[in-house]
Amino acid sequence: MKNKIKIFRAIHNLTQEDLANKIGVTRQTILSIEKGKYIPSLELAFKIARTFNEKIENIFIY
Amino acid sequence: MNHQKIKIIRILIGIFVGSTVAIAVNRENTFLAFAGVLIGMLFLFFVKKKNKALLYDERIKSIAGDAARFTYVITTIVFAFLSLMFLISSKRIDSPFVEALGTIFSYTALFNMAIFSISFRYFNQKY
Numbered sequence: 001m002k003n004k005i006k007i008f009r010a011i012h013n014l015t016q017e018d019l020a021n022k023i024g025v026t027r028q029t030i031l032s033i034e035k036g037k038y039i040p041s042l043e044l045a046f047k048i049a050r051t052f053n054e055k056i057e058n059i060f061i062y
Numbered sequence: 063m064n065h066q067k068i069k070i071i072r073i074l075i076g077i078f079v080g081s082t083v084a085i086a087v088n089r090e091n092t093f094l095a096f097a098g099v100l101i102g103m104l105f106l107f108f109v110k111k112k113n114k115a116l117l118y119d120e121r122i123k124s125i126a127g128d129a130a131r132f133t134y135v136i137t138t139i140v141f142a143f144l145s146l147m148f149l150i151s152s153k154r155i156d157s158p159f160v161e162a163l164g165t166i167f168s169y170t171a172l173f174n175m176a177i178f179s180i181s182f183r184y185f186n187q188k189y
Binding site: 029032038 | 119120121124
């Protein structure tokens with residue numbers, strides 16, 4: 001699943017590690033999600049969206 | 063303590079346990095082997111408990127599940143195939159040892175399947 005996490009990370013000036021620590025996952029998970037290799041659970045997707053103060057639809061492209 | 067440091071500590075503990083067991087085997091000292099493994103396990107337990115960095119998230123859980131399923135399929139098929147080979151060979155060779163080995167492998171394969179069925183049913187009801 002495509003997503004704009006990298007863009008929103010840049011907007012909020014967050015590294016992958018920072019985002020991972022904020023939402024409680026490993027940096028590898030964030031990397032896999034950004035590359036589209038791993039589809040996050042609904043809970044994780046909500047956490048990412050809330051971190052960026054955005055709707056899920058704005059971050060993940062289904 | 064971050065993820066990388068925990069990884070290094072895990073490797074060092076592995077080296078410690080491995081070398082302790084190797085020395086214990088060399089000196090034929092069972093107690094040393096048990097002590098080495100126990101110390102390694104305790105140390106790793108305390109490191110994980112004390113540290114607040116995340117070690118196990120949903121992606122790792124998903125990967126572990128896929129790896130476990132893959133392992134189950136491979137081991138069950140291998141055990142079943144080996145048991146068949148040994149049981150057929152025992153008829154030709156007429157060896158009770160080979161027949162016993164074939165029987166053990168076949169029961170191991172059945173045990174694998176039984177455990178998988180039970181755990182599948184348990185998680186199916188849970189979720």
